[in-house]
């Protein structure tokens with residue numbers, strides 16, 4: 001059984017390969033997405049390390065001069081996607097979006113190198129680009145000592161409940177008419193609502209209006225929230241980058257210092273009243289007040305706390321399949337709506353990486369076995385209903401196939 005699932009997973013990666021980059025899934029997501037690509041590279045490393053490095057190299061070939069690595073590279077036109085290049089209007093060739101996505105690439109590059117240490121030179125060539133990107137985060141997104149996002153899409157957890165508090169202050173009433181494409185590919189009940197979408201677009205229009213000046217976007221834009229997910233990922237990425245650089249004899253620059261500085265700023269994300277890591281709206285200095293997926297990444301940055309272990313146990317007690325992306329006891333929990341409840345295999349892989357490094361082997365193994373069962377029973381879908389185990393969202397998904405090959409399908 002496992003063997004044929006391995007074959008299926010490889011076929012998905014190869015089928016989503018558009019020549020040098022991989023689309024997350026055909027139809028719904030027809031371009032190159034930043035963190036999806038990093039996971040794709042990890043997947044490719046299990047059977048074609050050369051192709052794995054190409055994936056990362058293609059992504060970084062579209063890095064902006066200021067160091068930003070965009071969340072989407074629109075390699076070729078596709079009418080089936082909205083908002084496309086003309087809406088973003090960033091002036092890049094090929095077109096890209098104007099925001100970034102969680103910086104997992106350094107962590108994935110380290111894993112790709114571990115799978116086949118012979119590609120030292122390609123890793124070494126990537127190190128300065130990764131450094132530039134991480135420095136961009138510090139310059140353009142770290143405010144109040146902690147990593148922030150200027151658009152919910154920058155978190156990679158698009159419609160998480162976390163962002164509602166900040167989005168409440170974004171005016172979406174004036175965005176004009178538009179035609180969504182996502183709801184033509186998958187069931188609208190699984191996608192963000194129209195009101196959310198209006199505000200997403202208002203933020204894109206603001207960025208366009210200031211010529212995508214990334215510092216102004218953070219300092220003057222209508223939305224700025226500190227994101228525990230990106231905060232933990234960036235700390236981990238800086239640490240992994242320092243190790244990767246040392247392994248290949250490249251200059252690690254200030255990677256270790258960046259990690260240290262970011263760690264010092266983490267305390268402002270601890271919601272003491274509720275006892276968990278939490279997103280914070282910097283415009284109104286208000287916590288999101290929700291136990292959400294970003295918090296599950298604390299172990300990845302060595303920031304686990306006993307309270308978080310207790311929350312993990314409670315969340316696991318409430319659902320039967322995988323890890324929910326939002327507290328199942330919260331009134332906003334929705335088992336099928338994207339980042340407001342569903343379990344995502346690739347995300348589970350990231351959480352499990354942290355749990356394992358924190359010595360929580362039993363929890364990491366539970367998450368792996370749960371994720372493997374979801375995929376075995378439901379297929380390589382984008383995400384799953386954690387209450388019923390139903391496959392949801394897009395099918396034949398790249399990062400689901402990737403984490404099957406690297407993690408979920410590999411019993412220890």
Ligand code: GLC
Pocket residue numbers: 024029033034035036155156157158
């Ligand atoms: C959705 C997800 C985002 C992902 C993209 C492509 O927008 O929220 O994290 O990168 O799809 O899979």
